[in-house]
Amino acid sequence: MYQNHYNLRELPFTLTPNTSFYYDLAGHRSALEVLLTALETGEGFIKVVGEVGTGKTLLCRKLLNELPEQFVSAYIPNPYLTPDELRDQIARELHIDTAEHDNQQLLTQAIQQRLVDINKQGKTVVIVLDEAQALPADSLEALRLISNLETESRKLLHIVLFGQPELNERLAQREHRQLRQRIAFSYDLSSMSVHELAHYISHRLHIAGYKGPPIFSGRVVRQLHEASRGVPRLANVLCHKVLLLSYGEGVYTVTSKHVRTAIDDTEDVELTESKRGWLVAACLVILLAAVGVSYYQGWLTGLLR
Structure with a gap:
């Protein structure tokens, strides 16, 4: 596990409702x-x-x-x-x-x-x-x-x-x-804002014993917030997975790629902004291709008349 990788006393993002990790949202x-x-x-x-x-x-x-x-x-x-x-x-x-x-x-x-x-x-x-x-x-x-x-x-x-x-x-x-x-x-009860999620992640890492430099960038936190909708349980699942991925690659900072991989492996999360952008782009390509085919067929039909 990534405990030794980050010098943690315990895992920070378990799903057990442990009051020692309670954050005053x-x-x-x-x-x-x-x-x-x-x-x-x-x-x-x-x-x-x-x-x-x-x-x-x-x-x-x-x-x-x-x-x-x-x-x-x-x-x-x-x-x-x-x-x-x-x-x-x-x-x-x-x-x-x-x-x-x-x-x-x-x-x-x-x-x-x-x-x-x-x-x-x-x-x-x-x-x-x-x-x-x-x-x-x-x-x-x-x-x-x-x-x-x-x-x-x-x-x-x-x-x-x-x-x-x-x-x-x-x-x-x-x-x-x-x-x-x-x-x-x-x-x-309401879900967390993106700023609350940033503090929530930092708090849980601190309680677990982490004392190093920041692991989650602002961009990564925004991606996690969009995917989890600010729901603490989903945020915990995603944070646990991205730390596993960074440990598996031997790096310490979580990247957008780690977040996208974690999202692909997690139920009940939403598309991140970047992933939605790729989806929109793909749809546009398909649409333009369909328009092109339609135009070509029309031109060909007119030519043969």
Whole structure:
């Protein structure tokens, strides 16, 4: 691998949502501020939506690490669960022995009692669900019913939903209008600008231990941004591949050729400006050739008359 080639302690562009590599992107910073403010002041549901690869899971883990002491978290990373499985998972996250409750009604009562006990300690439970767009319809309804657990003066828990845009489509359905109306705060994650991508790349290299001269030129960063659309996951994939290519050639600086090769080998990326230029040029050549053939055929036909 290229770790020794660049004197790195670890690989800088892995796809694992490692919070030690967290970069304070403007969109992520705003989302985190909204989340923490909403938890401090709001009630009900909080929703964060972002396209695939925009860093929702990393932001989710960052939130769990940043939660103030007055919150007790229950993290559900894979919510593709039946209502019973969802309640079981929440109960286990709250350290409730599910084996002691042989039906769902008793388990729900145990969850409510646990929430009340935590509330008496001056704390509030936060249930955090990643990939919330995968929740089955009946589990979404079960989640809404769980959110009804409250005292006479306050809710006993907050629920934070992280999901892809499909989550908005799910919640827009009439059957989920009650849950939709309980969403007190919402935030849509955006992709990186080209300047953010430049800082993002530099930050990850620095965290990984790189101390040498710049590896990525401004032109290369612009190509990477256009190809990845500013999506962190795609940027990581491309950056990893171009570093492999430069290592394979025994060079240290990433070139436009490396970027084009990485793009050709990567799904869901867009044509770079230079590659699009070649495509347009090729189309023009074909068009001119077709016009030439048509003109020649017309001239020949006229000559033979």
